Amino acid sequence: MRLLHTQKKMLGSLFAKTSLKPSALHLFQFNLQRGLHSRNKKAAEFLAQGFSAIKEVDRVMDKSEPNSRLLIPLLRKAKENFELALEADNSNAHARYWLSKLHLKYHVPGACKAIGAALLVEAADMGDAEAQYELGRRLRYENEYVQSGQQAFYYLEKAADQGHAGAAIVYGSLLLRGVQLPESVTKLYKTASKSSGSAVLDPVEMAKEQFQIAAKAGCELGFKWLQRLEEEEKRLLTE
Known part of the structure; x- marks a missing residue:
């Protein structure tokens, strides 16, 4: 019994020596962050x-x-x-x-x-926005072998979500042209529409959101598209 007690004390002492104290742990984390x-x-x-x-x-x-x-x-x-x-x-x-x-x-x-x-x-x-835009653009316009509209939309949307003006302009213009959206995108917008009380996907409103992203990034083309859409809305109201 005494031997068992002695062994427990030895093990406890060993673990106490090998475990990191809070100060040592903080030092380790600091060195890791400094290395990064x-x-x-x-x-x-x-x-x-x-x-x-x-x-x-x-x-x-x-x-x-x-x-x-x-x-x-x-x-x-x-x-x-x-x-x-x-x-x-x-x-x-x-x-x-x-x-x-x-x-x-x-x-x-x-x-x-x-x-x-x-x-x-x-x-x-x-997650590089420039790469996402470039890949989406290439898949949409320069891919000679595979129809990659779904993937193109995926990467363009990812880039636009990060505020990439070029991706937002391309994405918005495709929406206005009536290009078929991939299922992943329509599901996302349908969920957002239901939460706002609307169950209808409006490509013009979706495009406007993209042009607003571009305008927020300081893209002149984004402002021009928004102005053009506003003028078109006014024209339709007066008819």
């Missing part, structure tokens, strides 16, 4: 350098051919920095998006459309 901040900061630095190179690429492209040899060093610099940003922070969706653009848009050495597409989908699924 450090990685994010490093990734941001690489992104900034990549953006700088891309800006110079766009400037040179205005005065030369898209595949000019003058662009190769700049494109390599941009690609290297975006890759380093991902190495520093693998969860950085924006670095993925810009790498995808290098593969899909620019004549970067070693460009691969398949890699660019995969990176774009990853960035969009990780």
